[in-house]
Each structure stands twice: as structure tokens, then as C-alpha cells.
Amino acid sequence: MAEPIRRIAFLGLGIMGAPMARNVAAAGFEVTVWNRTRAKAEELGLPVADSPAGAAAAADATITMVVDSPQVEEVLFGENGAAEGMAGGHLAIDMSTIAPTAARAIGERLGERGVAFLDAPVTGSRPRAEGGTLTIMAGGEQGDFDRARPVLEAMGELVLRVGPQGHGQMAKLINNTLGAVNAAALAEGLVLAGTYGLDTDALLQVIAAGSGASMMADLKARPMLDRDLDPLFKLEHMLKDVRHCLAEAHALGVELPVAERAERLYAEAAERGLGERDFAAVIEVLDGDAPVS
Numbered sequence: 001m002a003e004p005i006r007r008i009a010f011l012g013l014g015i016m017g018a019p020m021a022r023n024v025a026a027a028g029f030e031v032t033v034w035n036r037t038r039a040k041a042e043e044l045g046l047p048v049a050d051s052p053a054g055a056a057a058a059a060d061a062t063i064t065m066v067v068d069s070p071q072v073e074e075v076l077f078g079e080n081g082a083a084e085g086m087a088g089g090h091l092a093i094d095m096s097t098i099a100p101t102a103a104r105a106i107g108e109r110l111g112e113r114g115v116a117f118l119d120a121p122v123t124g125s126r127p128r129a130e131g132g133t134l135t136i137m138a139g140g141e142q143g144d145f146d147r148a149r150p151v152l153e154a155m156g157e158l159v160l161r162v163g164p165q166g167h168g169q170m171a172k173l174i175n176n177t178l179g180a181v182n183a184a185a186l187a188e189g190l191v192l193a194g195t196y197g198l199d200t201d202a203l204l205q206v207i208a209a210g211s212g213a214s215m216m217a218d219l220k221a222r223p224m225l226d227r228d229l230d231p232l233f234k235l236e237h238m239l240k241d242v243r244h245c246l247a248e249a250h251a252l253g254v255e256l257p258v259a260e261r262a263e264r265l266y267a268e269a270a271e272r273g274l275g276e277r278d279f280a281a282v283i284e285v286l287d288g289d290a291p292v293s
């Protein structure tokens with residue numbers, strides 16, 4: 001039986017990765033970190049490796065939390081990539097949100113080297129990353145998931161295996177696409193309320209107690225109204241997730257007309273330079289005078 005995991009390499013310390021790495025260290029694991037922009041890694045006060053390979057060589061398991069599959073592949077298989085530092089029996093866990101097809105390909109490539117792989121994307125933004133209360137949905141072998149569970153539980157409250165490799169990402173994409181659609185509809189409602197002259201505080205109380213209630217209404221209505229767009233989850237990342245979901249659906253011959261409409265709204269917001277703002281910025285597209293076709 002594989003040894004329990006004690007030493008972790010954590011690669012990618014952005015909005016989500018930094019607090020997640022902190023929680024893994026706080027749970028007692030020996031964590032070595034690496035980030036493309038080294039200064040962010042040094043802020044954490046944990047041992048910093050010079051390369052992904054160096055971090056992985058000092059670990060039993062490697063976590064990647066970057067952007068999309070090109071970045072995950074670069075960190076794993078690029079020059080001085082983590083795969084170079086992984087001995088047989090190493091476990092790689094990608095927690096970024098990427099396409100399920102890409103996750104399966106990465107799993108296969110690592111498997112050829114004797115390295116186990118889980119796709120384990122997360123839901124919950126920075127506050128839940130900080131609090132260690134993320135939802136984590138993993139795809140991969142049951143034995144690999146069981147081995148990873150103590151590490152994942154240092155970051156998440158609900159930690160579950162949803163199926164084989166790729167299934168974690170598919171669950172994540174469907175969830176985020178629902179969130180994206182919901183936030184766009186919320187923005188629409190708030191624009192209508194403002195135009196009508198409705199008391200938006202009263203409206204938010206009604207929504208919270210009514211059939212329009214949602215996590216998006218709880219989290220994003222106030223930032224949308226206040227145009228508080230400091231990113232907790234970047235709009236360009238939400239757009240990436242909706243696009244991956246649409247691509248997977250189309251490959252299966254499934255139409256997602258509502259998600260397609262939402263994709264156009266987020267794409268227009270990105271074209272207007274709002275990609276690095278929070279996805280609550282979708283309201284800017286609906287509130288402008290240029291209608292989206």
C-alpha cells in the first residue's frame with residue numbers, strides 16, 4: 001500500500017492557491033511552494049523552491065492551482081516542470097479548473113511515468129479558500145482519492161470523489177456554468193430594478209426570502225450594485241469555464257442555449273477590458289447603452 005502523504009509541493013499561489021497552501025501547512029503537512037512570480041511565494045513564509053521540479057522532488061504529492069490546461073501542462077511538463085521531480089508513486093492533484101478532456105490527457109501522461117493523478121477542482125471563492133471550507137470534487141481512482149483525502153480536507157469542507165479522471169472537472173464546469181447564468185440573470189434583474197426606480201434594498205430582502213434566492217444573489221448582488229469589482233473570481237476565468245462547458249456539451253451533441261447567451265455577455269465584458277475584474281462586472285454590459293445581440 002502507498003505511504004500516507006506528508007510532504008506537499010504547492011504550485012500556483014494566486015487568489016486561491018495562496019490561502020489553500022497556507023491551510024495545508026496549518027494542517028501539519030510539510031509544504032514547499034513555487035509560484036511563477038516568486039515574490040508571492042515568499043510572502044507565505046513557507047519554504048520556496050526554485051522550480052516546479054525542485055518543489056516536487058521534495059514532496060510525496062504535488063498540487064497545481066494555476067489557470068487552464070496550457071498553464072498546468074507548462075508547470076508539470078515544461079522546462080524544470082514538476083514531472084521531472086516526481087518519483088514513482090507520487091500523486092499529482094490538479095485543482096485548477098480545466099477541460100475534462102485535458103485532465104484525462106494529463107492523467108494519462110503522468111500515468112506513463114508511474115505518477116497517479118486526480119483532477120480536484122474547487123468551488124467557493126477566496127473567503128472559503130481562506131476558511132478551509134471549499135467544496136472539492138475529485139475525479140480519479142478511489143485509492144488515490146483516499147490517499148489525498150487528508151490533504152483535501154485541510155482545504156475543503158465537502159470533499160467528494162465524483163467518478164474517474166475528468167469527472168471532477170465536468171461537475172465543476174456544470175456548477176460554474178449554472179453560477180454564470182444565475183449571476184447574469186441577477187444582473188439583469190438589478191438593472192431593471194434600477195431603471196424602474198425600485199428600492200433595491202427592499203428587492204434584495206424579497207429575493208433572499210423568495211423563489212429568486214440563490215448563492216449568487218447572496219454573494220454578488222451587493223458588489224454588483226456598489227460596482228465593487230475587486231476580483232474574488234476573475235471574469236475571464238468564469239468565461240473560460242463556461243466555454244469549456246459549452247465545448248464539452250457540443251462534443252456530446254447537447255445544446256445549452258441559456259449558457260450560450262451567458263457566454264456572449266461575459267465575452268462582451270471581457271472585450272470591454274473587464275476580464276481581470278470580478279465576474280460581478282457582467283452587470284456593466286447589461287447596464288451600458290450598447291445592447292448585446
Ligand code: NAP
Nearest residue numbers: 012013014015016036037066067071096097125232233237
Ligand atoms: P489567479 O489569482 O489569476 O492565479 C493564477 C495563478 O496561476 C497564479 O499563481 C499565476 O502566477 C499562475 N500562472 C498563470 N500563468 C502561469 C504560467 N504560464 N505558468 C505558471 N503559473 C502561471 O487565479 P485564481 O482565482 O487563484 O484561480 C486559479 C484556478 O482556480 C483557476 O483555474 C480558476 O478558474 C479556479 N477557481 C477560482 C476560484 C475563485 O473564486 N477565484 C474559485 C474556484 C476555482 P503569477 O502569480 O505569476 O501570475
